[in-house]
Amino acid sequence: MDKGHGRLELRSIQTSTVLNDYLDFPCVGQVFKITRTIVELKTGHSRQEIAYGLTSLRPEQAPAARLLQCNRGHWSIENRSHYVRDMSFDEDRLQIRKGNGPRLMATLRNLAISLLRLAGATNIAAALRACQRSTRLVMHLLGY
Numbered sequence: 001m002d003k004g005h006g007r008l009e010l011r012s013i014q015t016s017t018v019l020n021d022y023l024d025f026p027c028v029g030q031v032f033k034i035t036r037t038i039v040e041l042k043t044g045h046s047r048q049e050i051a052y053g054l055t056s057l058r059p060e061q062a063p064a065a066r067l068l069q070c071n072r073g074h075w076s077i078e079n080r081s082h083y084v085r086d087m088s089f090d091e092d093r094l095q096i097r098k099g100n101g102p103r104l105m106a107t108l109r110n111l112a113i114s115l116l117r118l119a120g121a122t123n124i125a126a127a128l129r130a131c132q133r134s135t136r137l138v139m140h141l142l143g144y
Contacts, residue, residue, distance in 0.1 A: 007041055013064045025054065027056040119141055
């Protein structure tokens with residue numbers, strides 16, 4: 001159960017190894033189905049989302065509760081990093097697609113976000129706008 005952003009989210013997981021011998025996928029350990037029920041606290045409106053997945057981890061290595069925890073951890077990374085990069089830097093429309101360019105630009109954006117977080121920024125977009133207005137602030141973040 002997760003409560004935040006004006007909503008309540010309940011998650012459940014079902015796992016199985018029954019399909020392992022039938023799947024044409026190397027090293028499958030188990031398959032899973034995660035059901036999320038999201039209730040908007042303000043309106044009471046609810047919706048359900050279902051996600052299917054597979055993992056190379058066997059049930060002994062990752063029981064259902066651990067898989068649910070791993071899935072939740074993945075989304076916290078997604079929301080904390082990739083979403084911020086896309087919203088603040090419009091990363092999905094980046095035109096650099098060859099060689100090491102995309103990785104280098106992602107690294108630079110991650111560096112900028114990390115510096116801002118170390119400086120105490122909680123809203124990266126607002127912090128970037130402040131940096132655009134003040135060279136002195138940028139130099140301070142870089143230690144000069």
